[in-house]
Amino acid sequence: MAGSIPIQIKTAKTTPAERRAVKGSKIVPVILTAIAILFFILMLIVPLISVFAKAFEQGANLYFASITDPIAWKAIKLTLITIAITVPINTVFGLTAAWAIAKFKFKGKNVLITFIDLPFSISPVVAGLIFVLLFSTSHGLLAPLLNAWGLKIIFAPPGIILATLFVTLPFVAREIIPLMEAQGTTEEEAALTLGASGWKTFWLVTLPNIKWALLYGIMLTAARSAGEFGAVSVVSGHIRGLTNTVPLHVEILYNEYKFSAAFAVASLLTLIALINLIVKNVAHWKIKQQSKI
Amino acid sequence: MNLLIKPFKIKQKSVIPGFGITMGFSLTYLTLLVLIPVSMVFLNSAKIGPAEFWEIASSERVLASLKISFSTSFLAAVINVIFGLLLAWVLERYTFWGKKLIDGLIDLPFALPTAVAGISLTTLYSQNGWIGKLLAPLGIKVSYTPIGIVVALVFIGFPFVVRTVQPVLESIDLEVEEAAACLGATRFQTFYRVILPELLPALITGFALAFSRALGEYGSVVFISGNMPMKTEITPLLIRTKLEQYDYAGGTAVAAVMLIISFILLLLINIFQWWASNRHKVS
Amino acid sequence: MERNKKAKNILKISIASLIIIANFVSFTGCAKETSKNRGDSGEAKSVTLLNVSYDPTRELYQEYNEAFVKHWKEKTGQDVTVQQSHGGSGSQARTVIDGNEADVVTLALAYDIDSINKNKEILSKDWQKRLPHNSTPYTSTIVFLVRKGNPKNIKDWDDLAKPGVEVITPNPKTSGGARWNYLAAWGYALRKNGNDAEKAKEFVKAIFANVPVLDSGARGSTTTFVERGLGDVLIAWENEAFLSLNELGKDKFEIVVPSVSILAEPPVTVVDSVVDKKGTREVAEAYLEYLYSDEGQEIAAKNYYRPRSEEVIKKYTSQFPEIELFTIDEVFGGWDKAQKEHFDDGGVFDQIYEK
Numbered sequence: 001m002a003g004s005i006p007i008q009i010k011t012a013k014t015t016p017a018e019r020r021a022v023k024g025s026k027i028v029p030v031i032l033t034a035i036a037i038l039f040f041i042l043m044l045i046v047p048l049i050s051v052f053a054k055a056f057e058q059g060a061n062l063y064f065a066s067i068t069d070p071i072a073w074k075a076i077k078l079t080l081i082t083i084a085i086t087v088p089i090n091t092v093f094g095l096t097a098a099w100a101i102a103k104f105k106f107k108g109k110n111v112l113i114t115f116i117d118l119p120f121s122i123s124p125v126v127a128g129l130i131f132v133l134l135f136s137t138s139h140g141l142l143a144p145l146l147n148a149w150g151l152k153i154i155f156a157p158p159g160i161i162l163a164t165l166f167v168t169l170p171f172v173a174r175e176i177i178p179l180m181e182a183q184g185t186t187e188e189e190a191a192l193t194l195g196a197s198g199w200k201t202f203w204l205v206t207l208p209n210i211k212w213a214l215l216y217g218i219m220l221t222a223a224r225s226a227g228e229f230g231a232v233s234v235v236s237g238h239i240r241g242l243t244n245t246v247p248l249h250v251e252i253l254y255n256e257y258k259f260s261a262a263f264a265v266a267s268l269l270t271l272i273a274l275i276n277l278i279v280k281n282v283a284h285w286k287i288k289q290q291s292k293i
Numbered sequence: 294m295n296l297l298i299k300p301f302k303i304k305q306k307s308v309i310p311g312f313g314i315t316m317g318f319s320l321t322y323l324t325l326l327v328l329i330p331v332s333m334v335f336l337n338s339a340k341i342g343p344a345e346f347w348e349i350a351s352s353e354r355v356l357a358s359l360k361i362s363f364s365t366s367f368l369a370a371v372i373n374v375i376f377g378l379l380l381a382w383v384l385e386r387y388t389f390w391g392k393k394l395i396d397g398l399i400d401l402p403f404a405l406p407t408a409v410a411g412i413s414l415t416t417l418y419s420q421n422g423w424i425g426k427l428l429a430p431l432g433i434k435v436s437y438t439p440i441g442i443v444v445a446l447v448f449i450g451f452p453f454v455v456r457t458v459q460p461v462l463e464s465i466d467l468e469v470e471e472a473a474a475c476l477g478a479t480r481f482q483t484f485y486r487v488i489l490p491e492l493l494p495a496l497i498t499g500f501a502l503a504f505s506r507a508l509g510e511y512g513s514v515v516f517i518s519g520n521m522p523m524k525t526e527i528t529p530l531l532i533r534t535k536l537e538q539y540d541y542a543g544g545t546a547v548a549a550v551m552l553i554i555s556f557i558l559l560l561l562i563n564i565f566q567w568w569a570s571n572r573h574k575v576s
Numbered sequence: 577m578e579r580n581k582k583a584k585n586i587l588k589i590s591i592a593s594l595i596i597i598a599n600f601v602s603f604t605g606c607a608k609e610t611s612k613n614r615g616d617s618g619e620a621k622s623v624t625l626l627n628v629s630y631d632p633t634r635e636l637y638q639e640y641n642e643a644f645v646k647h648w649k650e651k652t653g654q655d656v657t658v659q660q661s662h663g664g665s666g667s668q669a670r671t672v673i674d675g676n677e678a679d680v681v682t683l684a685l686a687y688d689i690d691s692i693n694k695n696k697e698i699l700s701k702d703w704q705k706r707l708p709h710n711s712t713p714y715t716s717t718i719v720f721l722v723r724k725g726n727p728k729n730i731k732d733w734d735d736l737a738k739p740g741v742e743v744i745t746p747n748p749k750t751s752g753g754a755r756w757n758y759l760a761a762w763g764y765a766l767r768k769n770g771n772d773a774e775k776a777k778e779f780v781k782a783i784f785a786n787v788p789v790l791d792s793g794a795r796g797s798t799t800t801f802v803e804r805g806l807g808d809v810l811i812a813w814e815n816e817a818f819l820s821l822n823e824l825g826k827d828k829f830e831i832v833v834p835s836v837s838i839l840a841e842p843p844v845t846v847v848d849s850v851v852d853k854k855g856t857r858e859v860a861e862a863y864l865e866y867l868y869s870d871e872g873q874e875i876a877a878k879n880y881y882r883p884r885s886e887e888v889i890k891k892y893t894s895q896f897p898e899i900e901l902f903t904i905d906e907v908f909g910g911w912d913k914a915q916k917e918h919f920d921d922g923g924v925f926d927q928i929y930e931k
Contacts (some may be wrong), residue, residue, distance in 0.1 A: 097322075139696075221366050223404035227409075419804040534792075537749065
């Protein structure tokens with residue numbers, strides 16, 4: 001790449017005005033910003049508003065009635081349990097996998113990363129299907145075992161958690177691997193040569209460096225755990241108050257012609273997503289402040 | 294398993310500890326949660342024999358759905374690259390009111406359940422929806438056409454491009470651009486010759502992520518696509534349709550085709566990324 | 577400062593791991609508890625039934641379950657809880673095949689219940705003979721829902737095949753209701769053209785050429801028609817048409833009854849292997865039998881299903897107009913045959929779409 005940037009050199013007269021040209025004249029940024037904001041509003045803000053508009057279409061009373069409904073609460077509880085289990089497990093996995101991949105050189109790394117990525121590009125339908133093929137009590141691979149022990153995996157909370165674990169597996173790893181790779185190993189090596197233990201090095205050197213990316217990964221994992229629909233819908237069995245997560249409850253309400261209620265519960269998910277985003281942004285901002293000092 | 298153990302020995306020496314334990318844990322977890330479940334698809338489609346497998350995979354309806362899935366995903370990914378780059382650029386380089394808000398909300402499509410996204414997009418873009426109403430007089434139909442699929446896929450995919458491009462853009466020193474400008478490059482030249490090459494790996498990664506996510510997307514698309522066989526039927530829906538007909542063999546066969554495609558795609562991305570970063574280091 | 581941060585980090589991790597452990601413990605705990613419950617549910621005071629049903633029966637079973645719980649309490653003193661699961665008929669049957677432990681299934685068509693036995697026989701082969709009327713305590717038929725004032729003047733099946741009319745129906749491959757729609761149209765065409773199958777195929781093809789959206793389920797189609805404002809006519813279950821009329825506006829839609837339609841029979845049965853394992857056979861059978869009681873029939877009629885009981889139907893004659901109805905056995909020789917001929921891969925429906 002070196003030397004591959006043959007910039008045509010005019011007889012250089014670099015006035016301060018021209019230097020500012022990098023930041024641009026007034027018109028181009030304005031146009032670009034306008035297009036970007038327009039796209040953003042059309043693609044994101046309008047759908048977002050429409051969720052809340054629909055939710056409150058029939059008044060605030062109905063809104064609060066639908067989100068305090070006991071069956072809605074059971075769905076919320078199941079979703080929270082799912083998040084509480086998937087996030088820590090996949091965070092630990094993400095950290096260990098990233099450590100192995102980013103800090104060492106070995107053959108087959110690309111294949112390994114690809115396997116980590118796989119759940120991300122697999123269709124949620126297929127993600128659900130594979131657990132059915134594994135745990136179906138009639139023709140699943142583990143059917144004899146499940147029947148012998150009287151275990152139920154799919155159509156019960158464990159199946160929902162497994163599917164969610166699968167779907168959210170790549171997020172933490174994927175967020176921190178590139179960063180850890182970019183940061184290289186020099187800092188860790190220095191710490192180690194100075195006599196720090198491996199753990200200490202990880203805690204004091206690596207972790208502070210990847211904090212933000214890690215948080216972002218965790219946020220994505222939590223968000224996806226809360227919102228996963230396709231895969232969970234295949235393994236859930238849709239039993240009211242037992243195996244319905246919040247997104248499935250939304251679908252049910254929608255199918256019962258309770259559109260406002262459906263959007264009310266959906267807005268709850270949206271709110272969770274927004275809070276998630278706020279937390280992440282505050283953290284991001286704080287870290288930036290720290291690094292400035 | 295043997296294949297996987299091999300690299301242990303070939304692994305280059307390093308002072309950094311913990312390779313064994315982290316690698317061991319990662320591989321175990323991956324095997325249990327990804328490899329074994331995913332291999333079920335192949336195990337099950339192997340039951341039907343290669344001839345029948347081929348017959349299912351090359352049937353007209355499957356091919357049509359693959360064509361739709363690929364073309365809409367590709368188009369959506371291209372749109373996402375353009376607008377994602379634009380958004381990232383605007384967010385990193387300019388200051389304007391509400392910038393923080395936009396930056397914070399970019400991730401919303403990740404966080405919003407796909408079904409909710411599907412329902413609200415369909416509501417918006419159908420003929421009596423807020424946006425659909427405006428487009429109807431122009432003769433543009435969005436909901437229940439391939440355009441609708443693209444809209445949904447753009448929605449779920451654009452944070453990928455923004456979020457992969459943003460950090461790179463942040464890391465490119467303004468001084469490099471200033472230097473280029475000092476050397477007399479026009480703004481377009483600076484962008485095209487200096488910034489774009491730096492951004493290219495991130496753009497391609499973002500493209501690939503958006504593309505592969507779009508290929509598998511189900512929740513948001515089923516609401517807006519109209520699900521017409523041969524016209525707006527995406528492959529994941531076809532799999533679901535086959536399952537609904539108790540055709541597990543057919544469903545898993547199509548799933549296997551999709552899996553192979555995703556795997557190859559991802560592998561290519563990762564090799565490309567690895568190559569790009571290595572090339573970068575050398576230069 | 578630095579040490580403080582480290583301590584915080586360690587704290588975070590330990591909290592995280594505590595959460596993991598706590599969750600696992602609570603989960604295994606939960607699992608044990610439920611299995612205990614299950615073990616002695618035979619004699620215990622309370623019993624739980626799972627009814628796996630299809631989409632349009634939500635309102636029906638919500639009301640019926642309450643009535644049955646009361647009835648069972650009065651009769652035996654036992655508390656019974658009925659859990660409900662709804663979805664597309666085919667996908668619901670699939671969850672039962674794969675191990676969703678339904679005590680009773682109440683699905684859209686007999687073929688779906690037959691399919692439950694496809695991999696493993698978990699219910700008696702002659703299930704349909706166990707209860708009166710082919711094990712269908714209520715029936716329905718297929719009618720049209722049009723916009724107020726019937727602007728396209730839709731009267732009968734012929735009007736659906738006319739160019740310029742947009743027809744909304746779900747996908748027969750994924751929706752049980754849509755299969756009834758399709759077969760009703762086919763049966764009408766056969767009758768009109770002197771049993772000419774080629775002509776019937778042309779006719780159905782013309783109808784489907786007018787379909788702009790194929791939702792995967794009956795409820796999805798209703799939403800498309802009602803909420804999205806798409807299409808001129810919705811082919812729907814009679815009960816769904818009534819329900820959407822009442823739920824979503826009598827001032828916006830009206831029902832058109834075609835001259836001929838199909839007798840849709842959504843059957844019910846007990847899943848033998850499950851009730852025997854859980855020891856719930858007695859209550860599960862009573863649950864289904866009570867559907868045939870006066871109260872059960874009344875509830876069905878109130879929810880716009882045509883009751884089997886002559887007495888109850890007399891009370892509701894104004895609600896259910898007279899239509900000439902044919903059965904699937906008469907015209908198509910049963911579900912198995914109809915399914916193979918029309919809806920399996922490569923069948924007539926596929927041919928319509930693949931040119």
